[in-house]
Amino acid sequence: MKRRGAEVIHPGEAQLDLYLDGELAAVDARELEAHLAQCAECARFREERLALRAAIKANVPTFEASDTLRQRVRASLRTAASGQTQRRFTFGGWWRPLAMAASLAIVAIGSWNLAIERAAGSALADDLLASHIRSLMPGHLTDVLSSDQHTVKPWFNGRLDYSPPVHDFAGRGYPLLGGRLDYVDERTVAVLAYGRRQHLINVYLWPATRSPSVAPKTRDRQGYHELHWTTADYTYWVVSDLGLAELHDFVQLVQQADTLAR
Amino acid sequence: MDSSALARFEAVVLPHLDAAYTLARYLTRNAHDAEDVVQDACLRALKYFDGFRGEAASARAWLLTIVRNTAHTWRGRQRGDALTTEFDETQHSEAVVDDSPEGLLLKQDAKHTLDRALEQLAPEFREVIVLRELEGLSYKEISEVAGVPVGTVMSRLSRARARLQEALREAEGR
Numbered sequence: 001m002k003r004r005g006a007e008v009i010h011p012g013e014a015q016l017d018l019y020l021d022g023e024l025a026a027v028d029a030r031e032l033e034a035h036l037a038q039c040a041e042c043a044r045f046r047e048e049r050l051a052l053r054a055a056i057k058a059n060v061p062t063f064e065a066s067d068t069l070r071q072r073v074r075a076s077l078r079t080a081a082s083g084q085t086q087r088r089f090t091f092g093g094w095w096r097p098l099a100m101a102a103s104l105a106i107v108a109i110g111s112w113n114l115a116i117e118r119a120a121g122s123a124l125a126d127d128l129l130a131s132h133i134r135s136l137m138p139g140h141l142t143d144v145l146s147s148d149q150h151t152v153k154p155w156f157n158g159r160l161d162y163s164p165p166v167h168d169f170a171g172r173g174y175p176l177l178g179g180r181l182d183y184v185d186e187r188t189v190a191v192l193a194y195g196r197r198q199h200l201i202n203v204y205l206w207p208a209t210r211s212p213s214v215a216p217k218t219r220d221r222q223g224y225h226e227l228h229w230t231t232a233d234y235t236y237w238v239v240s241d242l243g244l245a246e247l248h249d250f251v252q253l254v255q256q257a258d259t260l261a262r
Numbered sequence: 263m264d265s266s267a268l269a270r271f272e273a274v275v276l277p278h279l280d281a282a283y284t285l286a287r288y289l290t291r292n293a294h295d296a297e298d299v300v301q302d303a304c305l306r307a308l309k310y311f312d313g314f315r316g317e318a319a320s321a322r323a324w325l326l327t328i329v330r331n332t333a334h335t336w337r338g339r340q341r342g343d344a345l346t347t348e349f350d351e352t353q354h355s356e357a358v359v360d361d362s363p364e365g366l367l368l369k370q371d372a373k374h375t376l377d378r379a380l381e382q383l384a385p386e387f388r389e390v391i392v393l394r395e396l397e398g399l400s401y402k403e404i405s406e407v408a409g410v411p412v413g414t415v416m417s418r419l420s421r422a423r424a425r426l427q428e429a430l431r432e433a434e435g436r
Contacts, residue, residue, distance in 0.1 A: 014420040021394065021419075023401050052427050056395045059373040060380065065283040069297050073279065073304045074272070080305055081268040130265035133272060222273025 125219055127184045132202050132239040141193050142178030152179040156190055162207050164190040167257040174250050201240040208235045216251050271311050278322045281397050282329045288392045289333035303332040323403040379429035387422035
């Protein structure tokens with residue numbers, strides 16, 4: 001790279017690799033490029049390296065973790081984590097100390113009502129996220145496995161004190177997978193599971209106790225989206241790892257079906 | 263651990279499961295052991311999660327570090343697996359001799375050559391290739407994952423690439 005008299009000092013192979021991997025500082029890279037432009041030997045070395053890179057790209061595959069492995073990992077994590085839970089909290093819901101701590105902290109700043117609301121809302125959102133993740137484990141997604149809304153809807157009769165609207169959106173790419181009961185916000189609620197490619201969408205709904213707010217509120221938590229809105233009849237929560245744009249499309253389908261049904 | 267912490271862990275770590283499995287595949291050289299290593303590594307990661315202070319972006323390198331160490335521990339327990347390797351090689355050669363069209367044969371040949379060359383690399387060299395070429399980690403990240411200085415990453419990468427190139431050249435000259 002540097003000229004000392006008439007003698008040309010070639011960059012080392014590691015130096016060239018550093019350059020090809022984009023790890024060389026800009027100043028050094030420019031100097032090296034100048035050298036490559038006039039040194040056939042180093043230029044050939046670069047071509048060989050680029051050919052190797054292409055050969056690796058074409059022939060050495062990356063692998064995908066199978067669904068079985070994913071489920072195995074999730075199941076073992078859950079078992080390990082619940083073992084730790086039992087040791088740490090011997091009574092009450094896991095969220096109680098957290099919710100209390102959160103509300104106390106915010107109260108110190110000054111707004112009592114807001115604090116209660118936030119802590120409760122966030123505890124509910126956490127609850128729903130935990131439920132969503134639990135539903136991803138083998139055998140936990142549905143109590144009634146059916147893509148037929150006329151099978152799923154009657155299944156809830158007698159199990160709940162309300163009869164949730166059930167719609168299948170298979171025609172729009174969001175097939176109904178089934179339904180189940182879950183326990184959130186201190187009541188038993190209906191959950192509808194939908195699929196979208198590899199993704200699962202859980203829709204939680206129960207009779208509204210607050211005034212309607214149609215525009216969905218979004219909460220993102222570590223790769224999962226939670227969308228929440230209230231109609232005149234129901235409070236809706238939608239939880240999924242599906243992309244937000246598609247999830248909004250889905251929510252729109254739910255809202256339209258809900259409006260038409262009324 | 264409460265369930266929101268588990269949810270956080272899953273959300274940070276599980277997106278990198280493919281990367282974890284790929285590294286484990288190349289370090290253990292078989293699907294079944296790779297799955298065991300990944301599961302074991304995830305459990306270890308959960309245990310150390312409190313100590314993970316990084317951003318979600320560095321979660322991949324963090325998980326790969328644990329996978330790498332788990333795989334090396336696993337290797338320590340599995341010495342004397344030469345038999346498996348020989349068996350695999352026989353299988354590969356037979357697949358290549360098969361009456362495939364010539365183009366496919368050539369392609370399989372390059373694949374076969376690279377497979378074998380990678381397999382014959384010492385694990386320290388194989389892992390830097392996988393981390394750089396397949397996972398696209400920076401030298402600094404590789405140095406964290408492999409627990410060696412960046413200078414060592416540089417020299418290992420260069421030497422590993424030289425070996426792979428040599429193997430390809432030999433195969434072409436055959």
